[in-house]
Amino acid sequence: MFFEILDNFSRKYEHPEICWLIISSFHDIAYPIQLYDVWNADFFKKVFSLSCNPGIFELKTKFIDERFLCCMGHLICSLCETQTHQPLPPTWVESKNDLVQFFYNQMTVTKTHSIMSSVSLLKMIQSKMDDSIFRERIEQKYGSFEPSIENLFIKSAVAIALHDEKIWSAKLQISKNGNYTKGKRLIKHLNFQDDPLSFLLIFCDCIHEWGRPSKSEETNLSDEQRNDFLLKNLEISTNIVKISIWAPDYEAKKELFSNSIEDCYRRKKDLDFFERKYCELKRVQSFLKSSGKNFFIRLEDSQGIWKDFEF
Secondary structure, three states: OHHHHHHHHHHHOOOHHHHHHHHHHHOOOOHHHHHHHHHHHHHHHHHHOOOOOOOOOOOOOOOOOHHHHHHHHHHHHHHHHHHHOOOOOOOHHHHOHHHHHHHHHHHHOOOOHHHHHHHHHHHHHHHOOOOHHHHHHHHHHHOOHHHHHHHHHHHHHHHHHHOOHHHHOOEEEEEEOOEEEEEEEOOOOEEOOOOHHHHHHHHHHHHOOOOOOOOOOOOOOOHHHHOOOEEEEEEEOOOOEEEEEEEOOOOOOHHHHHOOHHHHHHOOOOOOHHHHHHHHHHHHHHHEEOOOOOEEEEEEEOOOOEEEEEO
């Protein structure tokens, strides 16, 4: 089974290890931009006692240009092809206007870091398209230039764009008589066989606490206690990957495990970290699909209360 997983990568990507290096390096590169307005508002409040933020970072005129629109087009076309297994026709813009508006709003209004990181990567590559040295290096190492750009960077950019939960769980807005309502999910499920890179990036991003609970700021735990939230065990065999996450300073509630996936979507802001992590894992579990269910995560607290998740 493990070799079948590797075969999936070799069929989808000519250089999966290079794609993973690109994804690992760039997937959170724009995170400071997403938080910039929050940091700025906090600064002006603390230093000048201002309740408003006079330094909002406006992206519509600073970042949106022809290169951005071209990059967004590559991103949407590659995403749709991955999900439908068919390339979009040349006249795709009108039929995919909801996607165009969604990506544009995520960039300029919500400032979601995954979309910004993805488009920033593609803008950087596009700026080098006429660089003869860059072109020569790509061709020497990876073969024909245009296919290499597609296989290495555009497919990596799709995974980067999707990895934030605000993106993969989003519902697109539909315009009816000038009014917008939320309609279908951007992607209902993500199958490992269709897009292994996006699957693994979302999977790894969900389990990557590695001793630093990123959303435990509201708790009264000390830094020493927070550091006890850790990777307890990692087991990789020929047909399975098992990961145990241990939270010795957090206590799960037994009734928590009866929560439905709908409850977990509604309760994203509960203060208890263990509960929040459980709900995050359950939401990701409902989205990621693998025909062999080869990925397992166990979340365990100090009382030995645990829950297994299959992907």
